[in-house]
Amino acid sequence: MNWKKVAIAAGVGALAGYVVKEQLSNNQGVTPEKALKIAKEAFKKQGPISGSWIYMRPEELNKNGINYDVYRGGISKQQDGQTSQFEFYIDTDTGTIVDVAETTA
Incomplete structure (x- = not known):
């Protein structure tokens, strides 16, 4: 059971990191x-x-x-x-x- 929680947490963390990266790259200006x-x-x-x-x-x-x-x-x-x-x-x-x-x- 513990490995499932770790896998879910890692997946959520990776998704959050991707979303933050995309937001920052879109707001870099000209x-x-x-x-x-x-x-x-x-x-x-x-x-x-x-x-x-x-x-x-x-x-x-x-x-x-x-x-x-x-x-x-x-x-x-x-x-x-x-x-x-x-x-x-x-x-x-x-x-x-x-x-x-x-x-x-």
């Missing part, structure tokens, strides 16, 4: 690669892009009194024969573009 893909898709709606980059480490950004953990990156576009560069910030949890600014070279 990777830098995914953040760059989101930004590129948004910018492509307004025309072709010629280059892009992203920092792999999250930064903290205070926007309108709210703190965000963000990835910072940039996009280059050709507009009217000139290259325009934009810097963007994407929330690491939701993948939302928090801020975009045109930069000067």
Whole structure:
């Protein structure tokens, strides 16, 4: 009888561990690669892009009194024969573009 209780306890423990692992893996937020893909898709709606980059480490950004953990990156576009560069910030949890600014070279 004792071995049955041990087997049931081991099975329940393994199932609980699997459920916790799945929940944690689903809540990891957005990777830098995914953040760059989101930004590129948004910018492509307004025309072709010629280059892009992203920092792999999250930064903290205070926007309108709210703190965000963000990835910072940039996009280059050709507009009217000139290259325009934009810097963007994407929330690491939701993948939302928090801020975009045109930069000067």
